[in-house]
Amino acid sequence: MRQAVARAEAAAPGFEWNVAKASPDRQSLLLYEDFSKSAFPALLRSVSFDADGVPSIIDYSRRDNPPILHRKETLLAPDDPRIPAFAAITRRAEDLGLFKDTKRIGTRANWTAMLAEAGLRVDGPRLVAAGEAAVDVAREKTAISRNGLSQPASLMIRYGMLQPDHELFDYGCGRGDDVATLRANGYSAFGWDPNFLPGGERRPADIVNLGFVINVIEDPHEREETLRAAWGYASRGMAVS
Ligand SMILES: C[S@@+](CC[C@H](N)C(=O)[O-])C[C@H]1O[C@@H](n2cnc3c(N)ncnc32)[C@H](O)[C@@H]1O
Numbered sequence: 001m002r003q004a005v006a007r008a009e010a011a012a013p014g015f016e017w018n019v020a021k022a023s024p025d026r027q028s029l030l031l032y033e034d035f036s037k038s039a040f041p042a043l044l045r046s047v048s049f050d051a052d053g054v055p056s057i058i059d060y061s062r063r064d065n066p067p068i069l070h071r072k073e074t075l076l077a078p079d080d081p082r083i084p085a086f087a088a089i090t091r092r093a094e095d096l097g098l099f100k101d102t103k104r105i106g107t108r109a110n111w112t113a114m115l116a117e118a119g120l121r122v123d124g125p126r127l128v129a130a131g132e133a134a135v136d137v138a139r140e141k142t143a144i145s146r147n148g149l150s151q152p153a154s155l156m157i158r159y160g161m162l163q164p165d166h167e168l169f170d171y172g173c174g175r176g177d178d179v180a181t182l183r184a185n186g187y188s189a190f191g192w193d194p195n196f197l198p199g200g201e202r203r204p205a206d207i208v209n210l211g212f213v214i215n216v217i218e219d220p221h222e223r224e225e226t227l228r229a230a231w232g233y234a235s236r237g238m239a240v241s
Helices: 002-011 083-095 108-117 151-158 177-184 220-231
Strands: 019-023 026-032 043-049 055-059 120-123 126-129 167-171 188-192 205-210 234-240
Touching: 002 019, 002 026, 002 043, 083 126, 083 220, 108 120, 151 177, 151 205, 151 234, 167 177, 177 188, 205 220, 220 234
Parallel strands: 167 188, 167 205, 205 234
Antiparallel strands: 019 026, 026 043, 043 055, 120 126
């Protein structure tokens, strides 16, 4: 795949793209709208190469009804923190059976009509109920500062779930006080938070702490996807509070 992409890039120098498609006899570089700004990004431009490497560029950017992308989470690196929110949109559409008629879903006008029939509409990166205004929830405002350990962290130690030779990943660590206190007491701990520590490590650990995170996520599908994502890092156990 990397080689096919490198060949395609060399054949269309300067072509801006964010998705690559490759099959034995055809390669394409595709530029979609920004994944973070659109729930179902529209295709803006593509360059495809046939078996002889002849490029053909198509500009969709002025079309009223461009092709759109579904399931954008499947195109991200496995540890991309946007996956739970993106996957939640897919799950919501799947639950309503919207992906069954694959012939209709590929272009924006049809898809918008199908969503409307299901009582939904797209608001930028979100999928919302048709009659509802999209609300910006300031989830980060829920994070407090602590002097000692949180109740979940201290209970994990008290009941032997977190042991001195374990490493802990604090998923949604807020201001990081649990990580700091655990480290000060000889534990190995690291954290990540989309608002307070977006550059924090996201990697497997013995124990994952998902402390007071699920309750700040308003969308039930995203709650479920966040649980799944956090669980994926836990090699021995996870505490959810
Ligand atoms: C109530 S605070 C809890 C912070 C910390 N775990 C603690 O116990 O102090 C909720 C935290 O969840 C974070 N958060 C919000 N959405 C999240 C998501 N989708 N995944 C992980 N963390 C998230 C917020 O940034 C916030 O820091």
